[in-house]
Amino acid sequence: MADDGIQRTKTGIPLPGPEKLTRPEWALNENSFLKEMDSVPLFMNSLPEDAADNPLIQALQDLAYDGTPEEVAENFKNQGNDCFKKGKNFYKDALVYYTNGLDVFCKDAKLNETLYVNRAACNLHFGNYRKVLTDCAQALKLNSKNVKALFRSAKALYALEMYPEAIDCCEHALLIEPDNQPVITEMAKIKEEFDRKEKIKREKEERERKIREKKMKIEAALEKRKIRTAATPGFKPDHPHEIQLDEDLDQLTVPTFFLYPEHNESDLIQAFNEQDTIGEQLSEIFYEPAPWDPEHKYRPETVQTYFETEDNGGNIGLLKVGLNVKFLTVLTHSKHVLRDGLARFIVVPKEDSQWKKDWLAKYGK
Incomplete structure (x- = not known):
């Protein structure tokens, strides 16, 4: 075989067969294919900062709204799902896609229900708990038996320390799916924290009750003895001792x-x-x-x-x-x-x- 990689006869005549081809300059680098694809407007996963000034990108964005409202909303939902599956770094993009899907105002109730629940999942990650509750409420208006909406509402309510309401959401979810293990686990966690906080609250109330009772008894003892008392405005004792x-x-x-x-x-x-x-x-x-x-x-x-x-x-x-x-x-x-x-x-x-x-x-x- 010659140095050029082409098989030849003993007299130097090229033999038929595959040749070693040289990649043209315009070809995408096979080692960084995905990264280079992301620079092509049609395949971009996120928009560059100058997107508003780029006619090609704007034209491709307009294509996203081609079709019926239902088709457009479905397309945004799928794009949102793709981003969500990629992990936390893409949740923000997913949230935008789900919002775009809802902004279409399609008449497919099931599709809108899914968009609300999926957007709630993104907001749950970002700690936007009030928005989670708003989205889940909209989903439950469309389908009162949406377990995901009830589950995500419970998680948001737990984060807001609204424990009875969170437990109520879990109970409603379990009426629909009694064996739903994530809901069962979440409800157990909420109840444990609720019981702990209630115990602390009761103990605090009892301490305050005893302090009030003690103060009233001392005031009565002072009054019984006709001891004159007075308080200096703004006075703060530098010792912990009391009557x-x-x-x-x-x-x-x-x-x-x-x-x-x-x-x-x-x-x-x-x-x-x-x-x-x-x-x-x-x-x-x-x-x-x-x-x-x-x-x-x-x-x-x-x-x-x-x-x-x-x-x-x-x-x-x-x-x-x-x-x-x-x-x-x-x-x-x-x-x-x-x-x-x-x-x-x-x-x-x-x-x-x-x-x-x-x-x-x-x-x-």
Whole structure:
């Protein structure tokens, strides 16, 4: 065989037989046939950006609307189905084809029903759940026994957390096809999530009910004792402690601040029982010297304790309270106000000092 690939006789005469042909320049590349076909307007799967300015493409698009409305809608449905079968990357194209098919307004109810259900499948993928419900509703108007429409409605309703409605769709679907496994599985999933959310809801409602009940009981206890209360607009406590009521003993405990203005220090008593005395509480606070009181000058017997008074006009004053006075006596005093659910006592040294004189002067004393 010669170098040119043609069989010859010993004298060089070509023998009849197949020759090795050279591909012409205009032939499509056999290794990228599909890709090159997509550049041919007649076989395009998607339109280029300049489609509106391309007369050939526009002419081919017009051909898609040749025929009766039913034939055109059927053609769009088939193109949509082809795109949908290709996978998620082509769902957007499928949605456009199904929409084009519906826009034809053909009179074939069965065909329109299919277009609505198929478009719902695309919208379900994109998370357009309201559109899914709209399309499925249109399909069910045309055929109330369309299981796909009921199934896709259930999936959309589940995503929207409309669980009872989703379960209802599944139940209707199973009345038509009792053995439909996807519907059975979907309904089980919806019911499980619905039960879980309902349990959380019931537990939350129970917690809120107990909080309301507790609040009402505390308010009743405060009113029973004639304890004046007030709230500062916008006040937000920097601690988690609240007024508590021991129902068995019928005793209140109140979070209470003991303030030491001489040193700009304070102590928070989380639950000061109304039956305890001021002295008992101070004995616990000053059992050991505070870091800011290394000389142990602050002791129950060496300090004076005050609470702020507030009259109906909002004027603030000071009233000294003895060590043997019960907390309840302070709380029920006609000039004491339990503001923002907190009690406050001010503790200063008994001994006279310029600081103390200046401090008392602020209160008009």
